[in-house]
Amino acid sequence: MNRLLPGLSRRNLGRELLAGVTLIAIAIPLNIGYAQIAGLPATAGLYALVLPTIVWVVLTSSRQLVASPDASSAALVAASIGGLAAAGSQGYLTMALAQAVICGVLFAAMAVFKLGFLANFLSRPILIGFIAGLALDVLVSQVAKMLGVHIDSGSGFTEKVAELATGLGRVNPWSVLISAAAVAILLLGRRLLPSLPWALVVLVVATLAVSLTHAGDAGVAVLGEVPAGPPVLTWPVLGWQQWLALVPSAIALTAVASAEGLLVSRSYGEKRRYPTRANRDLLAFGAANLAAGASGSFAVGASTSRTAAMDQAGSRTQLPSLVLAVGTVLLLLFGTALLAGIPSPAIGAIVGIAVLPLLGFREFRELWRLSRTEFWIGIACLAVTVLVGAIAGIVVAFVLALINLARRAAAPSIDVLAEDDDPAASLVEDAPAGAVTADGVIVVRMAAPLFFANGTVFAQAVRSAVEAAGSAHVRHLVIDMEAITDVDVTGAQSFDGLRSWLDDARVALAFSRVRAGARPRLAHFGIIRDDDPVYVTNRAAVAALSPTEPSAAERSR
Structure with a gap:
């Protein structure tokens, strides 16, 4: 057991199991929300917590990093596939699976050729700006969901803002009430009892409230039927032109996930004094993404927020991730009927609160204090990402990184x-x-x-x-x-x-x-x-x- 889960002992077994229960309460509602951001069914988010998670645990060198889709990767999936297929269609889902497979191949290639150093080309200001741009795009969609206003999730940022503005006259008061209550519970609850899984509390309370008051009849959208059963092994079948069309977005997903994932993995390893191996983690990301593409899910990266939550819960092993995989399978087998009545405004509130830190207000303020040049580099990445698109944002991010590198190299001390x-x-x-x-x-x-x-x-x-x-x-x-x-x-x-x-x-x-x-x-x-x-x-x-x-x-x- 120690070989599979380094750091686990009889002394910390109970704490690790409890942390796993906490991770279930955090990850399931978030992954349902992230699947909706990506334009995919709820099961795509839940399937990511099963086979990809198990593969990650077996292969990674990190004892704490949690691998899962996150808000930025979900937004990038929606932005890149939205122009190739209609969100919610079978072709759209197949492309999301193929995109995860390509990411897996790219991660594996980086590991084999020991290219982990390439992740360093995305400097901190560039990552802050790019992720903030994706988070802003996600936030607009979630605000619309919280207000009960329908907008096209495949549209660009400016189109979404325009649709939201013109749809304010159609705001659903029940949706607003549910959202306001959810936001209040999440913010106040975290301040009073931060160890409690408030996202799960919000889902349970909101679902009961909608069921008892029949708010669904008043126009409050709910998640709807979730197919029961564990993930089934599959393989995306596409034409070679469609595969090629997905390569640029897969490169962008791989670049962001590797930069963020390796940084978080290394930082927690140094903090808790255990060794990590960058190329092994890249291989683990690759295998996890291949597993995601073969089991009905979408691109997997590092979840910074969930890793931080596990660290705060005292977890120092990957056992909570295995508990999460088992708990998700049980939910898929016996509990999907409980998910059907979850109100969309509550999901929007949970995801909206989760992505707020990704907007990077504190980080931008720190950049302004330390280096105005790097501050404006971050702002440029943010602006291109929201105004032009996620792929353009990552291209600009790499170009700015190379320009910044060349500028520094051309003016040595x-x-x-x-x-x-x-x-x-x-x-x-x-x-x-x-x-x-x-x-x-x-x-x-x-x-x-x-x-x-x-x-x-x-x-x-x-x-x-x-x-x-x-x-x-x-x-x-x-x-x-x-x-x-x-x-x-x-x-x-x-x-x-x-x-x-x-x-x-x-x-x-x-x-x-x-x-x-x-x-x-x-x-x-x-x-x-x-x-x-x-x-x-x-x-x-x-x-x-x-x-x-x-x-x-x-x-x-």
Whole structure:
């Protein structure tokens, strides 16, 4: 049992089982709501809690991360498939299954080729903006459900807002009353007794209220009949053109889920002091999504909110997820009749409250305080996601990530240790920019590899430093190579131009602190030549090149 569920013991068995019951109360109502967001039947949300969950538990390295569809993935499913098939149709469901299968293949490929590092290309501001955009789109749909106003779930954000605004004259007062009561119970209940599963309480109370008052006859929408029985193994059958049409959205789903999932997995592993393996978790996500596509569900990712709830409940193993799978099977076998009368406004209130934190108000405020540039990057992702679409949002997110990476790489930190007339001045190790060296010697340090994005910048910085010091007085240039661990063809070409310029200016070139592992590659590209002086430390270089003759121990070729 410990091999399957690391961390489980007789001492914590009771606590883990209780946490599993809590997870059932949280996950079932949310997954029903997320299935509706995705334009799928309630069973699609419930089936995700069975086979995909079991597969995830068996394969993951994380002891706590809960795998399930969430609001952002559901919104992305609706946004991407809504233009390809009518929501609620059999073709729509088949495409959702196929999309999950493609996600599974992509996750597995990332694991096999150890591409987990690609998830780091979605920086925190970009993730905040993208998920906030999806959450805003979801929130509009849930507000409409809470008001009893019907809008097209497959429409874009602006169309949904327009439909909601024009439908305000058709607001159902009973739906508003149920929603208001549900929101009050959820907010006040979490504040007074946060350990209680208030989402389940809301569903039970709202269902009883609608049943006793016959509010359904007054126009309050209910969930309707939910087919009984466990998930049945199946396989989506589509034409190859339809499969190809789903690839971009599957890439977007995989990118977001891997970035968020690996981050949450690693953070809880560090917090609770157990090891996690990124590529194994990617493989687990892949297998879970394949299981989802083969059992009537849709794309599965990491549930941050449920993972946090389990951590607060004291759970430190994956046993609650297994309890959730068993509880869901029992519900599908014996309790689906209880789900039919659940009022849609109550589901809308539960999902609406759940997605509010995803709007990222606190995160955007923190970004504004720390970095206005990254704040506006997040806002740009949000705007594109809600105004153009989820796929465009993820494309813009990747483009902005690459632009931000290139911008930082093209402007590395370059420290110039300038020459001074005082021959008694000395250089200390790791001196800051502007520190003084010996007469006629300049030491330059770049804190980055030398490649196409910064080669010209580095060469120009060196020329400017020599000219500012007075090229007639500078006799030696020492390049601190500690951070220059790699070089490419373009960077080497820029360096050749710099070397020619230094030769014309009669400035001798030397190197210090060259890493042993990097030296063969630097020599291969001609950065360091056989006759170039190479010194162990900056101090040794300055001592050797200053008017005072150095000792033999200070210089190392």
